[in-house]
Amino acid sequence: MLTVEARHRQGNFALDASFTAEGGVTAIFGRSGSGKSTLLRIIGGLLRPDSGRVALEDRLLLDTGARVSIPVHRRRFGHVFQEPRLFPHLSVRQNLNYGRWFAGLSADRSEFDRVVDLLGLGSLVDRRPGRLSGGEKQRVAIGRALLSSPRMLLMDEPLSALDDQRKAEILPFLERLRDDLKMPILYVSHSVPEVGRLADRVVMLREGRVDAIGTPSEILGIASVETGREAGSVISGRVLRRDPETGLFGIATRAGEVLLASEGLAIGKMVRLRIPAREVLLATQRPEGISALNVLEGHIAGIVPIRSGTMDIRVLCGGDIVHAQITEASVKRLSLAEGTHVFAVIKTVALDQA
Amino acid sequence: MDVIALSAEEWTAIRLSLRVSIVATLASLPFGIALALLLARGRFWGRSVLNGIVHLPLILPPVVTGYILLILFGRRGAIGSFLAEQLGIVLSFRWTGAALACAVMGFPLMVRSIRLSIEAIDAKLEEAAGTLGASPLFVFLTVTLPLMLPGVIAGMILAFAKAMGEFGATITFVSNIPGETQTLSAAIYTFTQVPGGDAGALRLTLVAIAISMLALLASEALARVIGKRIEGE
Numbered sequence: 001m002l003t004v005e006a007r008h009r010q011g012n013f014a015l016d017a018s019f020t021a022e023g024g025v026t027a028i029f030g031r032s033g034s035g036k037s038t039l040l041r042i043i044g045g046l047l048r049p050d051s052g053r054v055a056l057e058d059r060l061l062l063d064t065g066a067r068v069s070i071p072v073h074r075r076r077f078g079h080v081f082q083e084p085r086l087f088p089h090l091s092v093r094q095n096l097n098y099g100r101w102f103a104g105l106s107a108d109r110s111e112f113d114r115v116v117d118l119l120g121l122g123s124l125v126d127r128r129p130g131r132l133s134g135g136e137k138q139r140v141a142i143g144r145a146l147l148s149s150p151r152m153l154l155m156d157e158p159l160s161a162l163d164d165q166r167k168a169e170i171l172p173f174l175e176r177l178r179d180d181l182k183m184p185i186l187y188v189s190h191s192v193p194e195v196g197r198l199a200d201r202v203v204m205l206r207e208g209r210v211d212a213i214g215t216p217s218e219i220l221g222i223a224s225v226e227t228g229r230e231a232g233s234v235i236s237g238r239v240l241r242r243d244p245e246t247g248l249f250g251i252a253t254r255a256g257e258v259l260l261a262s263e264g265l266a267i268g269k270m271v272r273l274r275i276p277a278r279e280v281l282l283a284t285q286r287p288e289g290i291s292a293l294n295v296l297e298g299h300i301a302g303i304v305p306i307r308s309g310t311m312d313i314r315v316l317c318g319g320d321i322v323h324a325q326i327t328e329a330s331v332k333r334l335s336l337a338e339g340t341h342v343f344a345v346i347k348t349v350a351l352d353q354a
Numbered sequence: 355m356d357v358i359a360l361s362a363e364e365w366t367a368i369r370l371s372l373r374v375s376i377v378a379t380l381a382s383l384p385f386g387i388a389l390a391l392l393l394a395r396g397r398f399w400g401r402s403v404l405n406g407i408v409h410l411p412l413i414l415p416p417v418v419t420g421y422i423l424l425i426l427f428g429r430r431g432a433i434g435s436f437l438a439e440q441l442g443i444v445l446s447f448r449w450t451g452a453a454l455a456c457a458v459m460g461f462p463l464m465v466r467s468i469r470l471s472i473e474a475i476d477a478k479l480e481e482a483a484g485t486l487g488a489s490p491l492f493v494f495l496t497v498t499l500p501l502m503l504p505g506v507i508a509g510m511i512l513a514f515a516k517a518m519g520e521f522g523a524t525i526t527f528v529s530n531i532p533g534e535t536q537t538l539s540a541a542i543y544t545f546t547q548v549p550g551g552d553a554g555a556l557r558l559t560l561v562a563i564a565i566s567m568l569a570l571l572a573s574e575a576l577a578r579v580i581g582k583r584i585e586g587e
Contacts, residue, residue, distance in 0.1 A: 046481060072484045079485035085478050089500045098496075104486030148486045 002026075002152060002186070006042045006052035015039060015049070015208040025178050025185045027195040029219065030205035036188040037156050039205070043186065044079055044154050045072035056151055060259055076325070078145030080155040084137035086129035092140055093125040099148025112147065118180065119143045119173050135166035139173060146177070152184045153177070159194060167194075174198055192220055193352075196234035196274050220316050231312070232276040235320040239269045248293075248348065255296045255317030259348050271353055279350035280324035282313060283343045284334050292344040296322060303331065316334050322346075359548060360557060366533050367541035368561055374449055374537055375517035378456035379510050382464060390468035398586050411523075412462040420526025423455055427527070451464045451528040452535045460513030467512055471505020472498070511573035515566060538562055 005018040015035040028036045041047035043054055045061065048069060054062040061070045078099075086095050096112065116122055119139045129137060134158060138158060158174075159167045171194070177183045178198065189195050195202060195216060202219035204211045212219055216234045233339060237253030248259045258273060265271065281287075287295065298317030306312050311331050313324045322344045336342070356422035358367070393405055411419050427434040428446045437443040475498060483493045521539040528535040530544065542558045545551035 044485060046485070071489075073487050073489050076487070077485065079482065081482065083478065085482040087479060087483070087497060094494075098483070098488075102492065144486065255517035329552070 001057065002043070002184075003053070003055045004039070004043055006039060006049045006051070008038065008042065008047070008049035010038070013038075013208060017205060017208065017210045019203045019210055019213060021186055021201070021203075023182065023184045024200035025187055025198050027187045027199035027202045027216070028205060029188055029189060029195050030211075031190050031200075034205040035208040036190070036205055040154050040156050040186065040188050044077050044328055045070065045075045045312050046079075051171065057140075076103075076149075076151050078148055078150030080138075080142050080145050080153065080154045080158045082113070082157045082161050084129070084134075084141040084331050086132075086137055086140055086144070088129055090127070090129075092121070092127050092129060092132070095129060095140060096121070096125065096144050096147050099144060111149075115146050117144045118176055119146075133166075134162055135169045138162065138166075138170060142170075142173065142177075143281070145182075152186060153298065154186050154188075156188045157190070158187075160189070160191070171197060193274065196220055196232070197272055215341065231278070231323060231325065232274050233321055233323045234274050235322070236270060236272045239265045239267050239271060241267065251327070254319035255322065258296070258346070258351070259293045260351050260353065261348055262353055273345055274352040275322060276350060276352075277323040277325040279347060280315075280322060281345035282315070282324050282326060282330070282334070282336070283345055284336075285338070286343055287345055290345065292345045292347045293349060294351075296344045296346070298322070298342060298344060300336060300340045300342055302338060303336065315342060317344060360561070361554070363532060364541065364554060364558060364561075365559065367536055367538050370449060370452075370533070371518060371538035372565075374452045374456055375514050377450075377452045378460060378517045379464075379514045381453065381456040382461055382513060383506075383510060385497045386461060386464040386468055386513070387506065390465050390472055390505075390509075393465070394469045394472040405474040410466050411459050416459065416520070416522025417526050419458060420455060420523035423451075423458065423523065423527040427451065427454065445528075447528050447531060447535060449528075449534055452524050452537060453517075455527045456517035456550060457513075459520050459523050460516035463512040463516055464509035467509035468502060468505045471502040471508075474505075475501045504564065504577055507573060507576050507580065511569055515569055518562065518569075 002021040004020070006015060008015045008030050013035065014105075015038055017035065017039055030036050030040060038047065042049045042052060042062075049064065051064045052062060053064070060068055060070060060077055087098065090098070096115070100112075116125060119142060120144055121140060123340070124132060124136055125142065127141065132140065134305055159170060162170070175198065178185065187195070187198060201213070202216050203213050204219050220232065220234060235253050235255060235258075237251040237258065240250040240252045240257065242249050242265070247261075249262055249265050251258045251260050251273065251303070253273070260271075260273065286297075296315075296317040298315045300313055301316040301321065302314040304312045305328070306325065309328050310325060313326060313331070313336065315322045315324060325346060361424055373576060389408060393401065393408070412547070420465070424446065425431050427437070429438060429520035434445060437445065443450070445454055477514070479501070480493050480497050483497045484490070488496060519539060521543065524535070524537060530536050530540045536544070538558055538561070542555050545558070
């Protein structure tokens with residue numbers, strides 16, 4: 001477990017945050033300027049805060065009160081930055097082995113091969129970083145951090161410098177780190193889709209303070225109030241079946257079965273679905289004769305005004321929260337209130353695999 | 355044939371010049387790297403003053419620099435007497451003194467070149483090396499030093515070329531003693547001062563051009579090899 005407390009002042013900006021992170025992926029989420037990167041740099045030892053305490057498991061890394069500050073090279077975190085920061089004078093193989101050498105580890109081929117295989121770097125190892133594409137460079141940077149055998153990965157917006165296609169190329173590899181290696185990751189991002197897809201837990205920062213901590217669907221719902229268009233909910237489920245006639249996949253979620261149009265999903269696999277809040281209809285009776293395939297039954301757990309005339313409705317469907325953005329006029333017309341029994345209607349084509 | 359063949363004295367001057375220039379370049383290199391690092395990375399009071407002092411030989415008349423060396427490092431000079439009495443090192447009117455004069459004159463060029471290459475290094479790379487477990491010393495040895503290498507090579511070539519051509523400071527500090535302090539430039543000067551010395555002056559001039567060209571070509575080739583390694587193949 002990672003325990004963090006930090007207070008730091010930089011010009012007009014004040015950071016005062018504390019949180020803990022268990023295994024899995026913990027996202028530090030917030031808009032730019034909220035202090036996410038500063039917090040990560042303090043944890044990693046790249047920035048010394050005015051006061052604070054950082055401990056990983058039973059090892060104290062920083063305690064300004066006790067004058068303890070382990071230097072960055074002995075903290076054993078694997079850092080992945082926004083830019084790949086590969087060493088231009090070394091080959092990809094030498095870049096990958098750089099951290100292993102300093103960790104005092106034998107050049108164990110099996111570990112090297114495992115990471116190369118996991119990140120699909122096989123065809124790149126004998127090349128020079130200058131000749132790689134942006135996405136390839138970032139994959140090498142992730143491999144380099146992994147091979148220094150860190151106790152935890154610190155990732156500072158590792159995808160934000162890449163275009164959508166490259167992002168899509170790297171995200172599956174990050175899921176593999178989470179699912180196959182069980183590597184604890186602290187993931188800084190301001191992207192709702194990335195956090196929704198990767199995070200197990202979200203720490204939301206706002207103006208240097210921790211605003212909320214919770215699951216992606218809880219926090220991204222709150223975030224929806226801020227980010228407007230990108231708002232949505234994330235629910236997870238297991239692939240149950242594939243309808244042979246329509247080709248649609250049935251996903252068993254806590255809210256009920258949801259149909260998803262996708263390609264090549266393995267039965268039994270866990271997937272996350274992103275439901276854009278603007279694409280959710282609410283009905284007080286089970287709707288008939290509509291094209292939308294997904295109708296989830298639940299109760300209203302909360303109503304928050306977003307901006308003039310628009311409300312964010314949280315619908316609790318069998319343990320999952322589904323957010324819906326509807327107009328204030330509709331709320332009045334249907335007399336929606338907390339506890340109202342409603343049906344959330346979602347078009348299958350509006351669903352994204354998060 | 356006699357016109358082209360170099361006399362024994364001329365060979366002596368060439369060998370001496372090469373020895374003085376190589377020793378001056380190599381001996382000043384560690385100081386050059388240290389000062390360049392200090393000027394590029396250090397944040398301390400008096401940094402611009404230090405920068406000014408390093409660059410002084412570039413703007414002072416060489417004769418002035420030579421005279422200052424004579425005052426400081428001569429037998430009765432403040433540093434010279436100490437070196438002679440305590441360590442038995444005598445610089446004045448010796449080839450080692452010529453090497454010191456050449457080193458001082460080439461120093462600003464060397465420091466400037468190395469400093470520029472240090473300032474061009476992305477500090478984020480050094481930060482990344484630290485996060486991978488490299489202590490500050492190893493960050494310097496494995497990242498900073500290899501990346502500043504092109505500047506170091508360029509600085510050494512510049513200092514060597516400056517040393518080969520140095521005249522004013524050397525002749526003022528250590529005079530013009532054949533076989534001890536008479537470098538290539540001094541020998542050419544001497545030839546021009548005696549009747550019938552034109553042929554000798556011309557021969558040595560050709561040699562000086564050849565050495566300078568070779569040094570330049572060697573540096574270009576080295577820079578290409580290193581540049582390729584850094585840019586990535």
